[in-house]
Amino acid sequence: MTEVPAHDEAHGGALGSRLNWLRAAVLGANDGVVSTAGLVVGVAGASESRSALLTAGLAGLLAGSMSMAAGEYVSVSTQRDSEQAALAQERRELHEDPEAELDELSAMLTARGLSPDVAREAAVQLTERDALRAHAAVELGINPDELTNPWHAAGASFLAFTVGALLPLLAIVLPPTEHRLWITVVSVLCALAFTGWWSARLGEARPGPAILRNVAGGALAMAVTYAAGSLLGAVGV
Template sequence: MKRAEELTPPRALSTTGETAQRLNWLRAGVLGANDGIVSVAAVAVGVAGATTSSGPILTAGMAALIGGAISMALGEYVSVSSQSDSQRATIEQKRADLKAHPEKNLAELARNYENKGLSPSTAALVADELTESDALGAHLAAELDLEEDHVVSPWHAAFASAVAFTLGALLPLLAILLPPEHLRVPVTFVSVLLALGITGWIGAIIGGGSRNRAAARVVVGGALALAATFAIGRLLGASGLVG
């Protein structure tokens, strides 16, 4: 008969959770870049609609980039801090429960493997050997799809979010500052909408949704945002309120 470790390797128990976590990080990165593209492009195009001077466009664009990156990082830090606190609390509760009720938890672990399709005898063997090796790890993986060493880091999340936003924001900023004045807005529109289509496509691949539909949604939304801010900038410039 095979040993329990051969039937269900402890490391394999968390594979699904780790994969899902990586996909979530990748999806968050794509969304952060998308936010950077849209928000900075909208600000830059709006200012470009009011003035052709590079100084105000650069100032507004950099302010939007820095403010947006900090805001994204803070938001991600707060959100992930709450998640990590919850994970740590869950781990400590399970640790205390295992210490107080070892037999009950062993029976629960065996039932968990029975529900996954193992026979009662095999489930009992798996639960017994995994409990002997690492009781807390076995319960966290089987019941909560969680690993003690893989609690999410709010600092990592904040840094990743800020970097993704900044990388996305650099595209419209360069697109509107590098071309000649008469080409600034058209070049920015084309480059931003193309980039949004790519991020929408990638996001759909990660999420398993319709790629064309996802790309079309972000492109249409981005186009509306750019058109609206450019129109407002033009109106303000024409009114004389902005020089």
């Protein structure tokens, strides 16, 4: 029984990490769909040229995916630096004052619902097995073996955005000219409905509001960019 706190913390942390990756992937794909759809639909409002649509779509895909990857790399690198700094400080405190750290661990386990005697025994056993891991899990919520990886995050964001962006790009350049716009709009709205449903499912929320927000936001983005493109095309810009 005394080993349960460490086991539960690691398991919960791993589950939370997987859910965060899934949410990031869904949001990245959603961004790819909306931003690229807005771009190509706007260009379609100004021009029927397939080459212009393909050029604009590819440029938007590459710019967006690289921007997402760079932003995610910087963000996760900062998080990893913070985790490493927290672990280094905990390691130093364990070396300088192990008794105070043992008391601290006992108090945190007591605060989680264990009786003082059981919490003390659990803290002693966890400390004997791996003091740093015990404090990292209970105090910091960090698994020292599963620190965030900025390269993985950047790659996942790049891939998710690219996959999302490919849908409106292919939908606008492959169909015949007279059908490309409505095919793109329908495809994009269906994709946004799916990503809204999936993000709500990951967050254990009602899917209806998430789907409505996604679809309404995407429809508004395409309407605005198409109106802007049509206006520019009409004045010969």
